[in-house]
Amino acid sequence: MLSYFSNPQRFDQLARVLIPLFGGLALILLGVGVWLSFFASPPDYQQGETIRIMYVHVPAAYMAMALYAALAVASFVYFVWRHALADAAAEVIAPLGAVFTILALFTGSLWGKPMWGTWWEWDARMTSVLVLLLVYLGYMALRAALEDAQQAARTGAILAMAGIINLVIVKFSVDWWSSLHQPASVIRFDGPTIHASQLWPLAVMAVAYTFLAGWLVLYRLRSQALRRRARTLQRQREQVARQLEEAVS
Amino acid sequence: MSEFLAMGGYAAFVWPTWVASVLALVGLAVHALLERRAAREALRRLEEDEA
Numbered sequence: 001m002l003s004y005f006s007n008p009q010r011f012d013q014l015a016r017v018l019i020p021l022f023g024g025l026a027l028i029l030l031g032v033g034v035w036l037s038f039f040a041s042p043p044d045y046q047q048g049e050t051i052r053i054m055y056v057h058v059p060a061a062y063m064a065m066a067l068y069a070a071l072a073v074a075s076f077v078y079f080v081w082r083h084a085l086a087d088a089a090a091e092v093i094a095p096l097g098a099v100f101t102i103l104a105l106f107t108g109s110l111w112g113k114p115m116w117g118t119w120w121e122w123d124a125r126m127t128s129v130l131v132l133l134l135v136y137l138g139y140m141a142l143r144a145a146l147e148d149a150q151q152a153a154r155t156g157a158i159l160a161m162a163g164i165i166n167l168v169i170v171k172f173s174v175d176w177w178s179s180l181h182q183p184a185s186v187i188r189f190d191g192p193t194i195h196a197s198q199l200w201p202l203a204v205m206a207v208a209y210t211f212l213a214g215w216l217v218l219y220r221l222r223s224q225a226l227r228r229r230a231r232t233l234q235r236q237r238e239q240v241a242r243q244l245e246e247a248v249s
Numbered sequence: 250m251s252e253f254l255a256m257g258g259y260a261a262f263v264w265p266t267w268v269a270s271v272l273a274l275v276g277l278a279v280h281a282l283l284e285r286r287a288a289r290e291a292l293r294r295l296e297e298d299e300a
Contacts, residue, residue, distance in 0.1 A: 049257035056270040107266045219281045226288040
């Protein structure tokens with residue numbers, strides 16, 4: 001299946017169908033999610049209205065991690081099979097993941113202040129998410145610094161795969177160390193431990209974020225294909241100009 | 250309405266959270282759209298030069 005969709009033309013056909021589908025679903029679900037978050041869910045019995053921070057904080061944090069997993073998978077596929085499309089996906093996913101990580105940190109801070117009494121604490125969860133942001137930024141800086149595109153892709157892939165260790169630490173940080181942050185209450189073996197009235201808005205928002213991220217990745221991949229085509233054209237032209245110059249001299 | 254906006258006294262935390270989230274998501278989408286336009290424009294100019 002992988003090699004089936006690694007064909008650029010076939011990918012383009014698929015993307016043309018999925019882009020409007022993902023975009024439409026993201027818009028509808030975001031609308032429903034906002035309505036559920038503000039009008040169909042009661043204030044929490046302990047946290048009051050700050051519970052409405054959860055409906056955007058958790059999806060942002062979940063996307064920060066899911067996009068990193070996607071980055072690592074794309075990097076692995078590129079590293080092993082050298083599919084150009086996998087590398088293009090990795091390049092597009094990284095900045096997106098960085099934005100969601102910043103959003104998770106920022107909204108978490110705004111939730112932490114009223115509920116924990118602090119904007120920030122150097123505990124395991126918060127610190128490991130900050131490291132996640134640094135890994136994203138390091139990956140992007142590394143790619144930008146290496147001029148040879150193939151070298152940038154390969155070195156980036158190694159960094160992205162190594163960074164998966166930190167993703168595991170982020171996920172289990174709340175179990176392995178004592179943290180201000182609560183442990184998982186949705187994705188756990190014995191099922192969610194939050195009430196349906198809060199699970200619904202959260203789930204709808206999380207799915208909406210997922211479709212939005214999917215839309216962004218596919219949409220930007222198609223733009224990137226245009227840019228790569230332009231770059232190839234430019235390079236061909238430069239080569240022709242150089243050959244002409246040599247012929248003249 | 251004002252009770253809704255007050256968010257039980259947590260307005261200073263709830264609203265900035267949502268404003269930042271909306272700005273980030275809208276920003277990402279607008280950036281993607283503008284990027285497409287710029288890429289298409291750049292390619293068109295290159296192909297025009299060719300002709």
